[in-house]
Amino acid sequence: MTARPTRKGIATVSLSGVLPEKLEAAAAAGFDGVELFDNDLIASPWAPREVASRCADLGLRVDLFQPIRDVEGVPPDRFDDVLHRFRAKLAVMAELGADTVLCCSNVAVDAVDDPDLSADQLRRLGDLAAASGVTIAFEALAWGRHVHRVGQAWDVVRRADHPAVTLAVDTFHVLSRGDDGSALADVPGDRIGFLQVADAPLLDMGLLEWSRHHRCFPGEGTLDVADVVRATLRAGYDGPVSLEVFSDLVREADPRRTARDAMRSLLFLEDSLAAEGPPAPARVDAAFLEVPGGPGVPALLGSLGFSVAGRHRTKPVTWWRQGSADVVVNDGSPDPALGIVTSPVPAVASRAKRLLWPEVDRTRGAGEAHLPGITSPSGLHVFVSAPAGEEDHWQRDFAPVAPGPAADSAWTGLDHVALAVPAERLNEQVSFLRTLLGLVPGGTEEFMEPHGRLRSRAFRPGAGDLRVVLNVEDVGAGRTPPSGVTQVAFATSDVRSAVVALRSAGVPLMAVPDNYYADLDARFGLAPDLLADLRCHGLLYDRVGGGELLHAFTMPLAPGFHVEVLERRGGYDGYGSAGTHVRLAVQRR
Numbered sequence: 001m002t003a004r005p006t007r008k009g010i011a012t013v014s015l016s017g018v019l020p021e022k023l024e025a026a027a028a029a030g031f032d033g034v035e036l037f038d039n040d041l042i043a044s045p046w047a048p049r050e051v052a053s054r055c056a057d058l059g060l061r062v063d064l065f066q067p068i069r070d071v072e073g074v075p076p077d078r079f080d081d082v083l084h085r086f087r088a089k090l091a092v093m094a095e096l097g098a099d100t101v102l103c104c105s106n107v108a109v110d111a112v113d114d115p116d117l118s119a120d121q122l123r124r125l126g127d128l129a130a131a132s133g134v135t136i137a138f139e140a141l142a143w144g145r146h147v148h149r150v151g152q153a154w155d156v157v158r159r160a161d162h163p164a165v166t167l168a169v170d171t172f173h174v175l176s177r178g179d180d181g182s183a184l185a186d187v188p189g190d191r192i193g194f195l196q197v198a199d200a201p202l203l204d205m206g207l208l209e210w211s212r213h214h215r216c217f218p219g220e221g222t223l224d225v226a227d228v229v230r231a232t233l234r235a236g237y238d239g240p241v242s243l244e245v246f247s248d249l250v251r252e253a254d255p256r257r258t259a260r261d262a263m264r265s266l267l268f269l270e271d272s273l274a275a276e277g278p279p280a281p282a283r284v285d286a287a288f289l290e291v292p293g294g295p296g297v298p299a300l301l302g303s304l305g306f307s308v309a310g311r312h313r314t315k316p317v318t319w320w321r322q323g324s325a326d327v328v329v330n331d332g333s334p335d336p337a338l339g340i341v342t343s344p345v346p347a348v349a350s351r352a353k354r355l356l357w358p359e360v361d362r363t364r365g366a367g368e369a370h371l372p373g374i375t376s377p378s379g380l381h382v383f384v385s386a387p388a389g390e391e392d393h394w395q396r397d398f399a400p401v402a403p404g405p406a407a408d409s410a411w412t413g414l415d416h417v418a419l420a421v422p423a424e425r426l427n428e429q430v431s432f433l434r435t436l437l438g439l440v441p442g443g444t445e446e447f448m449e450p451h452g453r454l455r456s457r458a459f460r461p462g463a464g465d466l467r468v469v470l471n472v473e474d475v476g477a478g479r480t481p482p483s484g485v486t487q488v489a490f491a492t493s494d495v496r497s498a499v500v501a502l503r504s505a506g507v508p509l510m511a512v513p514d515n516y517y518a519d520l521d522a523r524f525g526l527a528p529d530l531l532a533d534l535r536c537h538g539l540l541y542d543r544v545g546g547g548e549l550l551h552a553f554t555m556p557l558a559p560g561f562h563v564e565v566l567e568r569r570g571g572y573d574g575y576g577s578a579g580t581h582v583r584l585a586v587q588r589r
Contacts, residue, residue, distance in 0.1 A: 008266050009063045009242030011035035011196070015255040019044040019051070022255055027058035029259035035064040035196075035242050036096065038089075048095035063240045064137070064194055065093050066102035071125060072118035072138070072156065073106040073146060079121060086125055090132045100135050100194055100239075102168055105144035105153060113146040119159035126162035137168035137193030142176045143206075150174050150183050157191065166193030169232050170244065172200060172215055175223045181231030189236020196244040197269070199225050215245045217265035219435045220427040226272050233273070241266065249424055261428050264356045268435040271354070278351040280438030284461040286414040287339035287385050287394060288319075289488055293331030296558045301327060303505040304563065305409065305498075310398030314365040319398045323409030325490045336485045336559075337373070337381035338417060340437070340466055345370055345392050348384045348436070355435055368397050374436065377428035378421045378470075379484060382437075410494040415566055416458070416467035416575070418487035423472050433459045433468060445577050449584035451479060458575060469575065485561045495550045495567035499537050502554070502565070510553040510562075510586050512538050516579070523578075540579040547572030553583055562587065 010031050015022040019040045026034050034055070041051065055062055068089055071082050093101060103125070112118075122138060129136050140153035147153055150169065157167045169192055174183060184192075199221030218225045229241065243262050250258050291297065293316070301320050309321035316331035328339070342348060349372035352359065360373025360381050369392040371383045386392035421429045433439040439459040447454045453474040460467050473481040492498045503509055517535045520526065524543055526534075534541055534550070542549040551566035566576075 006238055007032040007061075007063070007240040008263065009033040009035060009240040010259065010262050011037060011064075011066070011242060011244040012040045013037040014243055014245040014250055014262065015258055016251050016253055017255045019046065020054070023051075023054060023058055023060060025255035025259040027060055028256055029263040031060065031259070031263065033061035033063035033240055033242070035066050035102075035244060036062050036098065037066060038068075041092070041096075048092050052095060052097045062096050062098040063242060064100050064102055065089070065096060065098040067104045067139075068101060069104045070106045070108050070111070071103050072121045073111040073114065074108075074121060075110060075112060076117070079124075082121070083124070083128070086128060090128060090134060093134060094132060099133055100137055101129065102137050102139055102194065104139050105141050105147035107141060107143060107145050109145070111145040115152075115156055115159055118147065118156045119161075122156060122160040122165050123162045126160060126164040130162075130164040134164065135193050136165050138165060139168035139170055139196075140173055142173040148173075149177050150179060154184075154187050154191075166191050168192075168194045168196065169228065169237075170196040170198070171223065171225045171228045172196075172198040172244075174228050175225070176200070180224065181227040184228070184231045184235055187235055189232075189238070192232060192235060192237040192239075194239060195229065195232050195237060195241050197225060197229060197241055197266075198243065198245050199223050199265075215247050216249075216427045217243060217245055217262050217431065218269045219265050220431045222441070226269060229269065230273055241269075247427075249427060253424055260356060261431065264435065265431065267355055268431075278347040278354065280351070280436070281342040281348060281461070282463060283342060284437055284439070284464040284466045285341040286417075286466045287341045287383075288326040288328050289414060289417065289485075290328040290330050290333075290337035290339065290381075290383070291559050292334050292336065293318075293329050294558070297329055300558055301329070303502075303507050305411070305501055305505070308401045310395070310400050312398055314368065314397075317398075319395070322490070323411035323492075324413045325409075325411040326414070335379065335381055337383055338468075339371075339383045339385055339394055341385050341387055341393075342437075342464075343387055343390070345372065345384050345386050348372065349374075352436055357432060357436055369394055371397075376432045377425045378419050380419060410492045410497060411565075412491045412493055413465070415489040415491040415564075415568075416469055416487075417485060417489070418456075418469040418471055418561075420471050420473060420482040420484060420486045422481065422483060423474070426470065426472055429470055430457075430459075433470075437461065437466075439466070439468065445580075447577070447580045447584060449473075449581070450588045452481075454580070454584065456577075456580075482560075485559075487564060488561055489551075489564035489566055492565050492567055495539065495552065495565055496533075496537050498565045499539065499552050502552075507563075508555040508557075509538055510555055510583065512540065512582065513586070516540070516582050540576055540582070542572070542574065542576040542578055544572060544574060546570045549574065549576050551576055553587070555587060 012022045198215040306320040306322040310319040318329045320327045352374045358375045385394040442458040455472045547570040554563045
């Protein structure tokens with residue numbers, strides 16, 4: 001069987017707003033059905049039959065009613081209360097037209113640790129469900145008192161041996177407990193009643209807090225969601241693949257935006273499972289940084305050592321070059337952009353369209369390179385160029401300027417770009433980099449700054465030199481966090497010469513406190529002449545194994561970002577995070 005999702009669903013708990021808004025957002029994003037969260041129904045003025053009618057009008061099906069909690073492992077003298085509650089909810093489901101109900105494993109402190117008792121109680125509930133044409137999907141909550149792994153839930157379902165009692169598979173609960181798709185190896189597909197999908201970043205915290213506040217959509221976290229979904233589908237499950245994401249972000253975000261992001265994540269998951277659709281690029285390299293034009297921009301670029309290399313044949317755009325580092329100045333756009341090189345270009349454009357990433361509205365003149373532009377959630381435009389020598393390489397659109405820039409500069413290219421992203425858009429931006437470009441995330445680093453906190457995460461392709469760093473700043477009351485491009489780092493083979501040239505050109509460089517060099521000596525025991533040289537040039541330093549980083553920063557410049565010049569030696573691959581707190585303090589002064 002081809003391992004790919006069939007019907008796509010989303011839980012109403014994964015969208016903000018009141019129930020009508022949630023349903024409209026799900027329908028607008030193209031979902032086939034919803035998991036109706038009981039609390040959403042309880043708080044709604046609509047009767048269940050009115051909810052069913054509205055879903056029908058929107059083309060939605062109520063795939064699941066959820067959750068009914070603590071129905072197994074109940075002390076026998078209290079099970080009659082469970083039967084009463086279950087009958088009442090079955091009546092609600094009848095009006096909704098829902099035929100599957102999610103029952104969660106017991107989390108109560110007095111839950112009974114007896115698989116046979118749990119199975120018997122689920123069997124009795126199964127009799128009631130079957131009489132109403134309903135199927136129970138039993139889920140092992142990762143924090144369940146006694147049943148907290150999918151294998152334990154399957155054992156109870158198997159013991160119950162009732163056609164109306166099936167297993168619910170939730171990727172978060174499976175993966176957060178350290179299991180994977182192999183945990184479903186012995187489960188027949190027709191005994192899986194429902195599949196819920198959620199991703200999450202790897203965090204060291206309680207399972208309940210992790211689940212309730214930090215779930216995200218596939219492609220935004222680090223869990224191997226595809227492995228569990230693939231195993232479920234290969235077992236023969238053919239029901240909905242439904243997103244159930246709890247997080248502080250989705251509770252606050254616009255439900256229509258969240259629903260689009262959710263649908264995008266399922267399309268990405270579907271393509272990953274079926275190996276269909278345009279694949280992610282095999283290699284991605286940095287090409288150029290584009291900045292909006294302005295009165296002071298040419299002078300600034302000149303002081304940084306850039307010279308005009310070409311002028312666009314049809315647009316008010318100028319290409320500036322310093323060695324092998326390229327900056328494009330666009331007098332016709334207020335937005336920054338990043339140029340990348342990959343191949344084939346049409347496949348990237350098709351992949352962006354498939355994944356619902358918006359296209360940049362631009363005019364392409366006759367004979368110009370096909371540079372599809374995609375807008376990322378942070379607002380940064382990404383333009384996709386073919387490799388050098390091909391027809392759609394970006395430099396072909398420029399008429400060279402004689403005599404052109406000097407070729408003996410030690411600047412070797414764009415090392416990385418840092419983007420400040422609002423916290424509420426971070427997961428979407430992560431999804432953009434991962435699902436469209438196939439970039440691989442590094443670990444999250446956290447830095448204290450004078451008036452808040454900076455969280456930083458770097459992304460790189462499996463092959464290629466593109467590096468993008470995402471930053472989220474938590475700032476104090478009354479301060480607005482930065483957004484957009486905040487740092488542009490250029491690589492050089494001689495950072496000392498670069499700093500001397502910048503200083504002589506009047507570029508405001510960051511003054512490094514002398515205390516930094518005293519600490520540097522304490523950490524690395526550097527030779528006195530090297531330490532003196534670093535201090536003389538205002539360079540920061542880091543060393544990991546045999547690799548070294550020497551780098552310097554400007555103060556924030558007119559376009560809104562600061563420039564870093566860096567020299568990597570011996571395979572150094574990081575970003576000098578040990579000195580980040582110094583930069584943050586000096587640049588905030």
